[in-house]
Amino acid sequence: MVRVKSRYLLCEINVSDRRDLLKLDDRAVSGTVKAAVARTHGDYGAALCSIRFCVKYLNAHTGIVFLRFPKGCYKLLWSALPFITSIECCGRIIPCFFNCLHVGGTIRTCQKFLIRYNTRQLHRMLPKCKNEEEKRQIQKAILSCSLTGGGDEALEDELESEEEDGE
Amino acid sequence: MRVSSLQKMRAGAEEAESSGYQRVVLKNASPHHYLRVRLVLEDESTRVSAVDLKTFITSCLRSLFGEVGAALNVDVLKYDEETLTALLRVPSRGLVKLWSSLTLQGFYQNQACAFRVLQVSPFLLALTGNSRDLQLD
Numbered sequence: 001m002v003r004v005k006s007r008y009l010l011c012e013i014n015v016s017d018r019r020d021l022l023k024l025d026d027r028a029v030s031g032t033v034k035a036a037v038a039r040t041h042g043d044y045g046a047a048l049c050s051i052r053f054c055v056k057y058l059n060a061h062t063g064i065v066f067l068r069f070p071k072g073c074y075k076l077l078w079s080a081l082p083f084i085t086s087i088e089c090c091g092r093i094i095p096c097f098f099n100c101l102h103v104g105g106t107i108r109t110c111q112k113f114l115i116r117y118n119t120r121q122l123h124r125m126l127p128k129c130k131n132e133e134e135k136r137q138i139q140k141a142i143l144s145c146s147l148t149g150g151g152d153e154a155l156e157d158e159l160e161s162e163e164e165d166g167e
Numbered sequence: 168m169r170v171s172s173l174q175k176m177r178a179g180a181e182e183a184e185s186s187g188y189q190r191v192v193l194k195n196a197s198p199h200h201y202l203r204v205r206l207v208l209e210d211e212s213t214r215v216s217a218v219d220l221k222t223f224i225t226s227c228l229r230s231l232f233g234e235v236g237a238a239l240n241v242d243v244l245k246y247d248e249e250t251l252t253a254l255l256r257v258p259s260r261g262l263v264k265l266w267s268s269l270t271l272q273g274f275y276q277n278q279a280c281a282f283r284v285l286q287v288s289p290f291l292l293a294l295t296g297n298s299r300d301l302q303l304d
Contacts, residue, residue: 042233079235
């Protein structure tokens, strides 16, 4: 009945060079988001960001990141994300932009969306396959996508650390 | 039932007309709010021009509310350099942001400063009179 509610933003980090993506880590992303919010919304935004903000999940291979914001001010903090132009990580500046795919009330709803989104992306990649081997690999990946068992092992491990029932 | 209540309303209106008193309530009528503020500095003899004041107010907004706050349309309508008193205009939805950022600003070029807000009103005409400065003789 009385519960602390958050909003989880499912964002995709687009970089021009795919190898740079592997160098990202969650502290660099969280520092970048905090700096962008402080620039766009000043001390007020920085204070809102410090309450319950964190990077819940980061997949360096696909560039998917889950950001958690408090429910009362997530729109304000969301509006600062388009102003991010680069991420600074281990001494290098990686130019990128954030693309928000989904807003969910819990990690589980975001995970369900992510699985559907990934299957759609794989379906889109299928006609572009250059040879039979790739086609077979993609078809196997699509068939093994599901919420329980199979699917993305790493995704499940990370997300089971916080259980929140659907909203 | 309805007819009788209508008659009562009309009767009531006639009564109001005859007594010569009419009450008009305006909600959110004014798009702007006007503030009279005075800048009080540690060193009394500092000169602050109107342009300096405008940049100072914008920097106050920027430090508390960021770029979005600094983009607020604050206008300095009148400025008196002797007393450092200014008349500001701001859209009504930005009044709280402006007032809070003026309140929380403590330094002007390395000297302590304070903004005293003397009058606030949604109507400019209301700022002409001030019962605090009224001389009663």
